Amino acid sequence: MSSASPRKSVRKGGSKATPALTKSLPRHLVIQDNFLAPDLAESLRGTFDENFLEPRSTNIKRFVWDYWHVPSQYTLIRTSAEDYFDAAQYERLTSALTDFGQKHLGCNSITKPWLSYYVDGCEQRMHTDSWHGPFAYVLSLTNWEEREFTGGETFLMESLALDYWRNFDPKVGLEEDKLMSTVEPHFNRLTLFDPRIPHGVRAVRGTKDPRKSRLVLHGWFTDLGTPFYEAGGISEESATEVLNEALQPLYDSLANKCSRVIGVLNVRLDVDGATGRVTKLSSVADTMVADPLDLIEGNTPEEVRASVLKEIERHLKDLQFDSKGQDSSITLPFIFE
The missing domain is CATH 2.60.120.620 (q2cbj1_9rhob like domain)
Structure with missing residues (x-):
């Protein structure tokens, strides 16, 4: 169950709502006219x-x-x-x-x-x-x-x-x-x-x-579960290698440091074409909520979410990709069950 109020996001046309990762709030309802x-x-x-x-x-x-x-x-x-x-x-x-x-x-x-x-x-x-x-x-x-x-x-x-x-x-x-x-x-x-x-x-x-x-x-x-690559100068093969190296330590850290969450969090990594460095981490879709049966004593559901977001940011923000000169983005799904 979610402890925070569902967020209703209204989009016009093709506009994108991509809050910075650590500022992300669960959005259980989105409307696009x-x-x-x-x-x-x-x-x-x-x-x-x-x-x-x-x-x-x-x-x-x-x-x-x-x-x-x-x-x-x-x-x-x-x-x-x-x-x-x-x-x-x-x-x-x-x-x-x-x-x-x-x-x-x-x-x-x-x-x-x-x-x-x-x-x-x-x-x-x-x-x-x-x-x-x-x-x-x-x-x-x-x-x-x-x-x-x-x-x-x-x-x-x-x-x-x-x-x-x-x-x-x-x-x-x-x-x-x-x-x-x-x-x-x-x-x-x-x-x-x-x-x-x-x-x-x-x-x-x-x-x-x-x-x-x-x-x-x-x-x-x-x-859900396969990274989506949108335009740019990064090959899927080389990017997959970089992501795989980062993800296992991230999963271990989440298991050891954070209370259990359930839901979906899709993270967009914007990558600079000239340097191959991550310039922005943002939330594309977020239905992640804390499992009320697994809260560490004294932690609120909001604090559990914040700890998970911070760990994901810590492991992804300094990634280095082999870029061919064109800005790229990668949408990386996280499934918490």
Whole structure:
């Protein structure tokens, strides 16, 4: 469980939030608006609308939907995005998601995305699904500003609720907005979150028309653990040798000096092309929290996080790479289980 409040980071377009490593805070929820190229987002939405334009038609795409109903848990209508969109649309969609995962999360792959719509009565009640991957996403194609329904927001439990008793104050009353974060599915908004956090979708009430429904693409980022190299003058082979030399002493130090943490920390190393030296260490993705069952007496969860970050910085900040004259960056994933 996380003891610090989940951080909601809002990104516009392709901007990057990369705090200095020792200043990193756990970020369990990230929102990026205008995620897809506008023409692609409109094309995907247009395909869906066209297939439902004439309710009496026998278009084959009207028969690919699965009504998924698990009593008291899940109700929605879903299909495979790969089977629904044409090859060019699907390639652009999955490339955009995969590129984002590699650059910002340290994840090299994604699960095949679902396309789902929610009409009256559809919902997802609270659940977790971290076994699918370390990061879940929802990419909205909903015409949210013109909606004719209530509900449909993604909700996530706040850390105040997950770690309720540690900061309990009997003099303070709490309401839902202090216990749950909610995210509206605006058109072309990517909502990324830690699937260990209990989450769900508020029940949709109102429309029964698919074209006026909550419409989203969703899935998980996967294949975490392999460094990602972005441009520059460092070969993967030579960089791997340098990293391997540094990582084993780092792992030994973390095991001997620090309390246990769980989650993901992806560190970006910016490398100067002229010298091969690390010029900056920053956090790209961070869901790392202290294991409350392994706290050393007197340590707070925040102090445990700080000690882990300092050890990682100490072992990586003075690395020397064989650079060929062009600035480089390496995203290095750390998985704590």
